Amino acid sequence: MASKKILIIGGVAAGPKTAARARRLDPEAQITILEKGKYISYAGCGMPFYLSGKIHDFDHLYSTSYGVKRDPEFFKSERGVDVFTGVEAISIDRTNKKVVARDVETGEEKIFEYDKLVLGTGSNPITPPIENLDLKGVYRLNHLTDAAAIKQALDAGEVNDVVVIGTGFIGMEAVDAIFSPRRTVTVVEFRETLLPGILDPDMGKLLYKSFYEQGLEGRFGEKVLKLEGEDGRVSKVITDKGSIDADAVILAVGVRPNVKLAQDAGLTIGETGAIAVNEYMETSDPDIYALGDCAENTNLLTGKKVFAPMATYANRQGRVVGDNVTGRKSTFKGILGTGVLHCMDMNVARTGLGEVQARALGYDIETITVATFDMTHYHPNSNKIVLKMIAEKGTQRILGIQGLGKGEVAKRADVVAALIQYGGTLDDLLNVDLGYAPPYNTPIDPMVHAGNALKNKLEGIANTYTPAEVQAKLEKGDDFVLLDVRTAQQFNMRYIEDERTKQLALGELRQKLAEVPKDKEIVTVCVMGSRAYEAARILEGAGFNNVKFMEAGMEGWPFDMEDF
Amino acid sequence: MASKKILIIGGVAAGPKTAARARRLDPEAQITILEKGKYISYAGCGMPFYLSGKIHDFDHLYSTSYGVKRDPEFFKSERGVDVFTGVEAISIDRTNKKVVARDVETGEEKIFEYDKLVLGTGSNPITPPIENLDLKGVYRLNHLTDAAAIKQALDAGEVNDVVVIGTGFIGMEAVDAIFSPRRTVTVVEFRETLLPGILDPDMGKLLYKSFYEQGLEGRFGEKVLKLEGEDGRVSKVITDKGSIDADAVILAVGVRPNVKLAQDAGLTIGETGAIAVNEYMETSDPDIYALGDCAENTNLLTGKKVFAPMATYANRQGRVVGDNVTGRKSTFKGILGTGVLHCMDMNVARTGLGEVQARALGYDIETITVATFDMTHYHPNSNKIVLKMIAEKGTQRILGIQGLGKGEVAKRADVVAALIQYGGTLDDLLNVDLGYAPPYNTPIDPMVHAGNALKNKLEGIANTYTPAEVQAKLEKGDDFVLLDVRTAQQFNMRYIEDERTKQLALGELRQKLAEVPKDKEIVTVCVMGSRAYEAARILEGAGFNNVKFMEAGMEGWPFDMEDF
């Protein structure tokens, strides 16, 4: 029997991982990768660290941990895989199981046969309708060649007033890479806050507050219309609300699945615009697989199809496709939209559904936002974090978590992702046997505190307003007492400036109940939320019947920022 | 109706957490804590950080994050709880629901009535049969007074040649606290390796290797018989194998539940020696609850009762008891033995069953040990870790994980703990949607690689020897080739010195297959395991039929240590 021909289109993550796994399972197969670009098997996700200088050597973005470059020669010698770079697949003849490809330099065409065809054609950056994108100084950060171009400009000192258009993961990674006190960095976001769709607006605002304090300029709800240039080089970004000086612009408004080849071949394209696949990653043609950025995913919580272009899916699906093209039957069940980001010293993580998403889908939900330390507060490495937890009312099923802060949040999203996979409830969360030691967490882990606080809220023990609700009450002119139960010292450093604010430390509250008006609504506030919760319980226990506390305390309060 | 009397014995973690939660739920209840010691509500787990100087102020061990000391005054004012320190409960009159207590200074007796009684009497350090434990310079590290005594000795320069007896969590935290290049620190362990029962011996050995390289001296399988002194001060530790100079000794051979009060009152004591409780934390008397170190736990995997004295259980159970003594019905389902430790720059984590434990319980298991980077190797913060995964054959149900290294392992144990709680399999693990970004992990998370590698092993794709098995083969004089597939440069830095060792880099293997003898068993080895796996697949694919690779590579090889 002739050896099986496995032909793979696309040579970044999805393609090479498929090839590597398939080779280990089938030593006889003829495995070929076609890649129209110059580089293969590279860490697109590592580009920001190359720009920031954390990775010194460009080659490290496509080298093994033992220093060997993953070029076609590597794939030949270490993996027994033939890689052709600079070769673009231009059509698929499904009847005869052939792919026509073209050398991008010479234009020469070549035919590749296949028994199993794998599409790992990835995604392309979206080009928004902005005038003059062809000016010098306008960059993207999607391909390795983009990183090289930006790095060159950085080194030449041409990147001083930077505007990043779009604040999704890639936009914010670009910000992380280039932000420096020596530069003016502005982000322009069409939607309401940072990381829209990734974080709920309240969490996006808190995150922005921390970046703003470090010097990042944000323009939200603002649409870029055109760029202006001088001598062919970008000098201004013009929005619907004004103009921003710029000698460099990074466009990061999202990516779109690259499905042309599949579409032309008559393969089913899903409602998301990506290639439709089943759980074996088979397209509508059982001899053709698609995976990575070009293929559709299923959200395990909602059952809905989603476009979720992430390297982790490309790699994990590559292992599945490597199995299936060599005769196994492995499955990739779906995703929860877990994501994690390090930007300007902040950790950001999320999984599942956000509040906005869950409500839009019609879930009957409750949320809580807590500020806590990521580990025992007395440990010198401890840092504050803010966690927002979303659960379904009634079932108390966990739907999602979002976290941010200088402290650890990635672990918390991962654990919650594991729980959501099983339909875990808040009770399940508090029963997970999480390891505890002072340098890692608190005896009751912060995320369990968040879950418990949400349970308290669902059961009427914790009655809260969100910071946004308190802000709205203040603006509306509601009559209530904002009872700040922090120590006088803490209070004096920063407080909500309003005549309805009154300071009375928790330690004095039981003795000084008479100072709290019984006929008014009381809203307690503290640093992070737990003392305000305690104070609210004290007041309720003492017969005050209109008491709430403000979630997440002053840590969750972004409204005293300038411009906000 | 008279307010409910909730009486709590024990004022460290279990007692105060119960009180705090109960207060929030029942503002009317009379809540009283009796504590025979001087300090309450303190962070025993924080003591090592006080000794090491990471925490400067002794008071921080019992202060809130907002700087208020958690003394009886705090409990009165902030929690409405009466705390009596220096008061020991000496008997329980269950019929009349009364506790007799005695002032430890004056001997005065006092009666406390209860509707609900809560036992949080904790544990006491075991005193082993070692002569002369009353010499000066002999310490424990269980109570706050112990920490104060050691700190005083440290500051006085009296702690130079230290012997720590016992290498469980507390022993190793003591080591972490006092280890310094200016001191000689020796650990003496009766059992085979570090952290016995917590880590499998192979993992314990690897951990010891890293400590040994930093200067820690370990004596294993050695039993301390007596101490010798000069002028009333310890000078030598005498074991069954020799003697060790010492001017300070820290005894850390474990703790035993403090059940006297319960036992005298006729409450059921479990087979583990701790107080028997159901999932509501009720003892055999439904009006008496027990929790924390004095109470028994259930291992969720085995269903067996276990004694597991951990602060996290004390706190989480405290919340449950706080619920139940005020009329709710909350449950604490059980534990998995998750534990985490930071010691001498190494992170250690484990959950579930170790290999030794699982085999002893009759499980039909397979294990794998992998070395990996904790995040993308090109990121400057990346570090190596070693993960050992244990799963049941057939079902592929995950039974446990153990991890160690300078890199992140705590998260991995937590995620696996969440999976084990649901009976998760290796397939479930690879389907969890873990967040990925370069500063946090690899596109396929290290623990998923470990799970995949174990799956490969169970399915005959990865055929391995453990390092210990390779070492045994070498010593037995087996005829085989130890094929080191690292680069020549890596090989030359450190390799297994034996005439059966042969270096041939993975990149050359496909071309130089003729150099590999076909008639001999081949065992491939590399830095961490993955290249050796690749090499083994290449050889198997090329018709070699007696090939294995060594798990975890040179990173998992402790046998070239001196003394080993």
Ligand SMILES: Cc1cc2nc3c(=O)[nH]c(=O)nc-3n(C[C@H](O)[C@H](O)[C@H](O)COP(=O)(O)OP(=O)(O)OC[C@H]3O[C@@H](n4cnc5c(N)ncnc54)[C@H](O)[C@@H]3O)c2cc1C
């Ligand atoms: C700056 C940045 C940071 C990121 N950070 C993260 C992160 O932290 N975590 C995460 O999970 N993901 C991250 N991602 C996303 C991740 O890089 C992508 O999900 C991943 O690269 C997708 O891999 P892929 O192989 O499916 O597609 P791609 O990387 O898009 O590669 C597809 C390849 O196919 C080639 N190709 C397309 N059509 C043809 C054709 N007809 N013939 C020949 N070749 C063709 C293209 O030239 C391209 O090289 C990041 C992306 C960027 C840009």
Ligand SMILES: Cc1cc2nc3c(=O)[nH]c(=O)nc-3n(C[C@H](O)[C@H](O)[C@H](O)COP(=O)(O)OP(=O)(O)OC[C@H]3O[C@@H](n4cnc5c(N)ncnc54)[C@H](O)[C@@H]3O)c2cc1C
């Ligand atoms: C150095 C060290 C490090 C640790 N690190 C960790 C860690 O990282 N993670 C973790 O989970 N756990 C850790 N622990 C364990 C943790 O400290 C204990 O599990 C926890 O303190 C148990 O709390 P408890 O309230 O049940 O019991 P205890 O802390 O033992 O307190 C019980 C109290 O009850 C009092 N008492 C007993 N009998 C009576 C009586 N009859 N009348 C009045 N009072 C009485 C005792 O005086 C004592 O103060 C560590 C322990 C130590 C010593």
Ligand SMILES: CC(C)(COP(=O)(O)OP(=O)(O)OC[C@H]1O[C@@H](n2cnc3c(N)ncnc32)[C@H](O)[C@@H]1OP(=O)(O)O)[C@@H](O)C(=O)NCCC(=O)NCCS
């Ligand atoms: C590197 C690449 C070629 C994949 O090659 P690979 O050999 O499958 O490498 P991986 O690290 O994914 O997998 C290692 C293999 O060894 C196994 N393994 C990992 N560590 C191991 C260890 N210590 N011991 C034994 N086995 C180990 C894994 O299970 C896996 O084998 P399997 O897939 O057969 O189960 C491909 O992922 C790639 O090109 N990546 C770069 C591009 C990229 O991912 N970009 C986006 C992210 S920035």
Ligand SMILES: CC(C)(COP(=O)(O)OP(=O)(O)OC[C@H]1O[C@@H](n2cnc3c(N)ncnc32)[C@H](O)[C@@H]1OP(=O)(O)O)[C@@H](O)C(=O)NCCC(=O)NCCS
């Ligand atoms: C501190 C101590 C008195 C407990 O008091 P506590 O008020 O229950 O404190 P915790 O931090 O455990 O819990 C905080 C409460 O606020 C809630 N909470 C925490 N953060 C919150 C936030 N930001 N917003 C709203 N609620 C929050 C929690 O859900 C919890 O309430 P609940 O139990 O009613 O659900 C007790 O644990 C103790 O004495 N600990 C020190 C000793 C010790 O643990 N030693 C061993 C470890 S080293």
Ligand SMILES: [Ca+2]
């Ligand atoms: Ca607070």
Ligand SMILES: [Ca+2]
């Ligand atoms: Ca290796």
